Amino acid sequence: MVVITGASSGLGAALAKLYDRDGKTVYLTGRNRERLADVASGLSSKSKHCACDLSDPNAVESLFGLLEGVPQTIVHCAGSGYFGLLAEQDPQHIQSLIDNNLTSAIHVVREAVKRYQDEPVTLVMVMSTAAQVAKAEESTYCAVKWAVKGLIESVRLELKGKSMNIVAVYPGGMATEFWPNSGKMMDTSRFMSVQDAADMIYGAMSHLGNGHVSDITVNRT
């Protein structure tokens, strides 16, 4: 079984299709029940879905409690974008950005580690190249993405000698639905399509013998 957060759109939805196509049972979660059902309707009948507000730790606990058995892979794609000069950003949107990107990631990672640290579970954390560099007009977005990187690099140290593994994925320059309403003008015509990014990320992940691909950046050429 593969659990995918943020599965109602974008990279999450695209990765769900790839796992489903390969015969995996996918368990989709996201904030919007209708959009999840819509994505699920395009998958094989064994797929499941459940809406969840991942910024609520009790909801995250319940979500994982519903799973039958230990998932092989958890792909955390949930997140949202908010851009523009800091001086012009709105406090409510900033709060949503923190909830949707950082708070959610902490609760998902925490619940996964609590339950599965001694199991051969792969936790795939999809972030952004905004987690790796500073960018003007993306200050709060970089803040929450740097936070998630700091979180997982620290948790990796706590997982030394444990069976669970974390894979870090950094997509950059992807033409998502973030941009049109994001507050930052961008020409995304030369950006990667979500489908191409999903295909490349999916193809890049592997583990063999004592090793695995632990960190992947996909970017515009």
Add this chain to the structure above:
Amino acid sequence: MVVITGASSGLGAALAKLYDRDGKTVYLTGRNRERLADVASGLSSKSKHCACDLSDPNAVESLFGLLEGVPQTIVHCAGSGYFGLLAEQDPQHIQSLIDNNLTSAIHVVREAVKRYQDEPVTLVMVMSTAAQVAKAEESTYCAVKWAVKGLIESVRLELKGKSMNIVAVYPGGMATEFWPNSGKMMDTSRFMSVQDAADMIYGAMSHLGNGHVSDITVNRT
């Protein structure tokens, strides 16, 4: 005038004394009115203080609205610590950690940039060496500190050509009141005292001609 957040204890209180001793008018803020008054009672009579919940954007706006004139320096020391294995961390404490460290920093930086980006204001952001490296048993603390670093490195890009400047300060290995109740066992006997750290940071900050000391790390020898 020098505005100091997190001034009711620790590095904030120690820096307040140093600025006051040098004849600056210090304006102290922090969450706890009594402790602020206590710190202020040890300063010269021109010092002012005002309690403020910096994670509330309206409170931050009001606080800066009270200032008479443009501050020369804003020293953001506010923050709190929370440590221990992620699997054992408590969601409420995690929420406080995010509010006290990331949300507060965003609102302070945002308000400062909105008001003073075209003024010769120095914004000193006191973080931690936990903003620079990953650390086991400090995953959420590293997360919020990496976030603040990502925030200010991005805002620096937005401030290019503006008069306002950001100074980044990274103390490490300091014996603060964080540790005794923090959830991580540490022998702090070989750590720096808060007073020594404050003296070194205060002495290291300078600007001359076209330049300034932009980043300072203080650490145990």
Add this chain to the structure above:
Amino acid sequence: MVVITGASSGLGAALAKLYDRDGKTVYLTGRNRERLADVASGLSSKSKHCACDLSDPNAVESLFGLLEGVPQTIVHCAGSGYFGLLAEQDPQHIQSLIDNNLTSAIHVVREAVKRYQDEPVTLVMVMSTAAQVAKAEESTYCAVKWAVKGLIESVRLELKGKSMNIVAVYPGGMATEFWPNSGKMMDTSRFMSVQDAADMIYGAMSHLGNGHVSDITVNRT
């Protein structure tokens, strides 16, 4: 055609086999003619090889001058390891380390950029996780690997808007022939095999539409 440096052993030789198996014409280079011939003898008859001291800029220029046509991919695997406490390292071995890792990389990247920056060439730079973090008893090795990372991150900025692309590969914890004579005692029984690392790196590299996998880390689980 695919040019592979450091092809006489380790990851270079393993990647050569994978490209050859996929029908590519591989052009092998390395310091030792016999070992190159030995690797080439296991490949299809269209493979070529030529010994070259990559730390000699004239030799690098001649090598690329021999190529018939523009290579599709250049995989720079050449390098050597040297470890142990800095205080105990030998100046001659340090000089070889610099020549084999940094000077060679500069000349290969420089020659490739000179010739092919306007061609759709992929330059794959195989470094090490020692390029990403500091490690005790690997100080000079980290130095030369950090150097190559600084080089290519800077060259990427020079290649903006050009057709050539750089892919960065960071293997960590691989059981290579570096270790037995390296000066640092390591139990490599839980390390990745070279073959597994090569298979994972080879499988992870892709480009689709406007994008590509730009950075890959493979590591022990």
Add this chain to the structure above:
Amino acid sequence: MVVITGASSGLGAALAKLYDRDGKTVYLTGRNRERLADVASGLSSKSKHCACDLSDPNAVESLFGLLEGVPQTIVHCAGSGYFGLLAEQDPQHIQSLIDNNLTSAIHVVREAVKRYQDEPVTLVMVMSTAAQVAKAEESTYCAVKWAVKGLIESVRLELKGKSMNIVAVYPGGMATEFWPNSGKMMDTSRFMSVQDAADMIYGAMSHLGNGHVSDITVNRT
């Protein structure tokens, strides 16, 4: 006694004057005997100087062998600049850049660690902001500076529990003699003067109790 490398000009010469003015015995070294004598002639009579090619490990060993007693501080300022697009850089200049910046730094750090790791010696490594970020038209310069940062961050791990300490200094945007003949056109009129940078760095360095200022960046405002 304070040993200063690269003392015949720039930051090295300016720091020599500051230490001399404070009553320290300074021991100057650099490649050019005449320029060293010239700098020394402006210092108090107790100052000493000795020309040395720091890229020669035997010369470095001899240099330290000449010192009477254990130095309190070693300030490594030696280095040279070389800039421009990688495709247009000259192999001989690249070799000099590696020798003057990386090879020299390794030999100085190695000799210092060998001799003084158990003494309360402060080794100040003056690098550049080019050690911290990638820069177009500075690829090889970034390479050698990233290398020195990788070196000292690794050596710091080897020095844990030892008496010797390393201080990292990153000047950026300084109007040195590097630029006019460097191969990269820059308007340096808004850069920091060398004197201002030296004053700020000198003033920022301190150690108190269990701590010290371990990392300093000075930059243009």
